[in-house]
Amino acid sequence: MTEKTPKLRAALDGVPTYKPGKPAAADGPVAYKLSSNENPYPPLPGVLETAIEAAGSLNRYPDMACTGLMLELAERFGVPVTHIATGTGSVGVAQQLIQSTAGPGDEVIYAWRSFEAYPIITQVSGATPVPVPLTDGDVHDLDAMLAAITDRTRLIFVCNPNNPTGTVVRRAELESFLDRVPADILVVLDEAYIEFIRDENVPNGIDLYRDRPNVCVLRTFSKAYGLAGLRVGFAIAHEPVAAALRKTAVPFGVTQLAQDAAVASLRSEDALRERVDALVGERARVVGALTAQGWTLPESQANFVWLPLGERSQDFAAACERAGVVVRPFPEGVRVTIGETEANDLFVQTAEAFR
Ligand code: PMP
Numbered sequence: 001m002t003e004k005t006p007k008l009r010a011a012l013d014g015v016p017t018y019k020p021g022k023p024a025a026a027d028g029p030v031a032y033k034l035s036s037n038e039n040p041y042p043p044l045p046g047v048l049e050t051a052i053e054a055a056g057s058l059n060r061y062p063d064m065a066c067t068g069l070m071l072e073l074a075e076r077f078g079v080p081v082t083h084i085a086t087g088t089g090s091v092g093v094a095q096q097l098i099q100s101t102a103g104p105g106d107e108v109i110y111a112w113r114s115f116e117a118y119p120i121i122t123q124v125s126g127a128t129p130v131p132v133p134l135t136d137g138d139v140h141d142l143d144a145m146l147a148a149i150t151d152r153t154r155l156i157f158v159c160n161p162n163n164p165t166g167t168v169v170r171r172a173e174l175e176s177f178l179d180r181v182p183a184d185i186l187v188v189l190d191e192a193y194i195e196f197i198r199d200e201n202v203p204n205g206i207d208l209y210r211d212r213p214n215v216c217v218l219r220t221f222s223k224a225y226g227l228a229g230l231r232v233g234f235a236i237a238h239e240p241v242a243a244a245l246r247k248t249a250v251p252f253g254v255t256q257l258a259q260d261a262a263v264a265s266l267r268s269e270d271a272l273r274e275r276v277d278a279l280v281g282e283r284a285r286v287v288g289a290l291t292a293q294g295w296t297l298p299e300s301q302a303n304f305v306w307l308p309l310g311e312r313s314q315d316f317a318a319a320c321e322r323a324g325v326v327v328r329p330f331p332e333g334v335r336v337t338i339g340e341t342e343a344n345d346l347f348v349q350t351a352e353a354f355r
Pocket of ligand 1: 222
């Protein structure tokens with residue numbers, strides 16, 4: 001381990017160090033990380049074993065085409081293998097999508113507030129970000145997004161459920177939107193949190209993409225599958241889009257460890273679903289407790305909740321940190337991941353004291 005430079009050490013002064021998911025000593029630093037929408041469960045034993053086995057070949061480059069994972073995904077989702085592209089996390093795939101679609105002078109539309117990476121990866125491509133404010137209820141304003149389309153628009157992100165508000169766009173509304181988007185504009189349905197949805201009126205993007213060549217579905221192994229540290233995501237889209245993604249992929253961008261662990265996770269979906277169900281149960285418990293305290297929050301269909309605290313967001317995050325949980329403040333509100341029961345309890349207690 002290299003010594004930290006004095007400058008870095010100074011920059012880190014006062015920044016609490018924490019081990020995600022480990023309880024802190026009574027007077028210790030912040031302990032629970034509820035700030036990145038991670039899955040609090042460690043990998044399933046079988047998935048871990050597979051990863052360890054793959055680690056035995058770390059002297060080799062991975063399968064550049066991700067063959068095993070691609071075939072497994074094709075079977076799991078009932079799509080042709082040519083309609084799939086894998087990448088370094090779904091954020092990596094999203095960046096490739098923009099790079100292969102939009103450049104200087106082009107525009108990329110997304111709701112705001114939404115996933116922080118959208119403006120960043122748009123700017124990396126030299127394209128112009130076009131944020132469209134959420135409605136008062138923190139939901140995508142699809143009519144306003146349609147109105148924002150110009151002849152320079154190349155791509156539109158719809159984050160469903162939306163990060164950080166947890167709100168969803170329902171089937172009728174989304175289908176009507178897709179019917180009105182010009183066919184030469186790519187609509188990316190970012191479904192990073194789809195497994196946590198319990199509202200039956202929210203469509204599965206994979207049903208929507210089938211007869212829509214301009215729709216691309218983005219998924220990840222980072223959330224419900226609990227493999228955030230391995231950086232593997234994928235897109236499902238018709239051949240020209242998927243082929244362009246495969247062409248622009250960083251060579252060997254998905255390690256063999258990640259490929260094999262992702263396949264093992266797809267084969268362990270029953271056990272993983274139990275964990276997701278438990279987190280959804282925790283979400284209901286947290287929302288119930290907050291509502292009983294008098295909080296008004298938008299209905300979340302993801303593994304986090306959103307407190308629209310506005311100017312009080314930083315203060316609330318600081319209070320949480322003092323109590324031992326790291327949450328994520330934004331200018332409009334605070335996003336809190338549903339984590340382990342004790343962490344959720346600490347958050348709920350802090351919320352009560354803060355009101
Ligand atoms: N999309 C959304 C909406 C997200 O919230 C995230 C992660 N926070 C991602 C994509 C990227 O996830 P990953 O790169 O880990 O697949």
